[in-house]
Amino acid sequence: VDEIGPGAAGTAALDAWIARREAVLDGVRATLIEVLHLGAEPDELDPDTPLFGAGLRLDSIDTLDLVVSLEARFGVQVVEWEEQAPGTLRTLNTIVDHLLAAPPGAAT
Amino acid sequence: VRWTERDGVATIAAYGPVRDEVFGLRRAVALSDLSHVGVLRVSGESAFDVLDRLLPCELHLRDGQVRPTVLLHDDGTIAADLSVACDDEHYWLFAEGMPAAALAERVRAAGLPGDDLAVDDLGATHAVLGVDGPIAWELLGAFDSPGIGALPHLALARLDDGVICLRGSRTGEYGYQLVVPVTNKAAVWNRLTTLGAPLGLTLAGVEALEHCALEAGSFVVQAEGRRGVTPLDVQLQWRVSRRKTYPGSAALAAARARPDRRRSTGLRGPAGMAPGDAVVLDDVVIGTLLAAGPDYGIVGAATIGAVGATGPVGTMGAAGAVAGGGGGIALAHLDLRLAHPGIDRFTVRTADGEAPVRTVSVPFVQNRSLYLRPGRQRPDLDTLPFPYLR
Numbered sequence: 326v327d328e329i330g331p332g333a334a335g336t337a338a339l340d341a342w343i344a345r346r347e348a349v350l351d352g353v354r355a356t357l358i359e360v361l362h363l364g365a366e367p368d369e370l371d372p373d374t375p376l377f378g379a380g381l382r383l384d385s386i387d388t389l390d391l392v393v394s395l396e397a398r399f400g401v402q403v404v405e406w407e408e409q410a411p412g413t414l415r416t417l418n419t420i421v422d423h424l425l426a427a428p429p430g431a432a433t
Numbered sequence: 434v435r436w437t438e439r440d441g442v443a444t445i446a447a448y449g450p451v452r453d454e455v456f457g458l459r460r461a462v463a464l465s466d467l468s469h470v471g472v473l474r475v476s477g478e479s480a481f482d483v484l485d486r487l488l489p490c491e492l493h494l495r496d497g498q499v500r501p502t503v504l505l506h507d508d509g510t511i512a513a514d515l516s517v518a519c520d521d522e523h524y525w526l527f528a529e530g531m532p533a534a535a536l537a538e539r540v541r542a543a544g545l546p547g548d549d550l551a552v553d554d555l556g557a558t559h560a561v562l563g564v565d566g567p568i569a570w571e572l573l574g575a576f577d578s579p580g581i582g583a584l585p586h587l588a589l590a591r592l593d594d595g596v597i598c599l600r601g602s603r604t605g606e607y608g609y610q611l612v613v614p615v616t617n618k619a620a621v622w623n624r625l626t627t628l629g630a631p632l633g634l635t636l637a638g639v640e641a642l643e644h645c646a647l648e649a650g651s652f653v654v655q656a657e658g659r660r661g662v663t664p665l666d667v668q669l670q671w672r673v674s675r676r677k678t679y680p681g682s683a684a685l686a687a688a689r690a691r692p693d694r695r696r697s698t699g700l701r702g703p704a705g706m707a708p709g710d711a712v713v714l715d716d717v718v719i720g721t722l723l724a725a726g727p728d729y730g731i732v733g734a735a736t737i738g739a740v741g742a743t744g745p746v747g748t749m750g751a752a753g754a755v756a757g758g759g760g761g762i763a764l765a766h767l768d769l770r771l772a773h774p775g776i777d778r779f780t781v782r783t784a785d786g787e788a789p790v791r792t793v794s795v796p797f798v799q800n801r802s803l804y805l806r807p808g809r810q811r812p813d814l815d816t817l818p819f820p821y822l823r
Binding site for chain 1 (some may be wrong): 501587650668689697699769773778
């Protein structure tokens, strides 16, 4: 996961990194609201909300729609995440982690 | 056996080393005595209306459906961790964080004159047992029938001999709570331990269950829930509605508008972290720890062998090497702007001094349950990926 570490100088770097993470999080929230027809405000979706079981209670059809929509919005191969590392689609934050870890330019 | 108290009830904290119980649960299946879990049966023509006034979740449930929610104080802070279920005759409330008698009083107080309402506290007549782990479904299937092992998540079913089974878990693994008539408790316990022995059953106390919940990123009312938090603070908005009025709803609406909000975020750091420790950025306190525990993580390991006499860490199968352990995991309550994973610019002021930490996404573990499906032939447990991969 792309991180802001002790080597980064000053608050400007931290602010820039947080802004980038929030932008990706906003995109994930918008995708979920659209795909699941949630009728919710974006800030109702906490970043650590579970996607399956409890939380948003996605089923297999929802998951397929979500994967397709994330791939279209962010230009990454989300389906490969689950093949290589099951469970990466667990919360909004774990999706953001993987989008930020995608090749440069894939998640902006 | 070491004892503790939860919600005014004496309960088992641990049967032995908590780490061994955690690993036993994560590896196969664990059995727990959940005598502190309150169970209320709410009946009558007014049951829906009364509970709908009191509870913050949307209450339209199908028969057999279970919904996690919370009970709030008027100031929006969490009073109890609840699951509400319905069958064709009753609503059921499963509660932690508040004695069942006090919860029953809150329910009755939400009634209006003339309401048809009956609230029964099953504490004197029933016990609650917990079965959790990646093959918990296999033990439940042997105990009752294969179908009950495949009960959908957040569903309720009636079994033989007056046993009620709720599927739902805070550990991230398959989990079931059995509400058992006290007259049958010993027989059910003995049968589960007998059937579970060949599966590698572990007995787990509440400390192991609460640690597993911390690892899973699940709300623990006995930890962060004791620090005066609202659902906004601990990312539980999915358990409350914005579209109805209930005790605490006005306070939550006001809290949403506050510029100084905080939000829970996972941390990895030193072993000495404790609830209440300050989180610091450039000598400015930006939050506090809500909950903390040891990090049993194993980094770089693909599989783990059987739990050995020295404990699971250090008893690896051939495919991996132990690198984890020794650190800590925590849930921090951080200024909203900074409450994001992936930052290692913060420090925590522990009793042993100030130490660097790194914010991470929860859950802290990758559960084995992700690799298993009830009803399908399962692989040998020793060939499965072990959960501590993150």
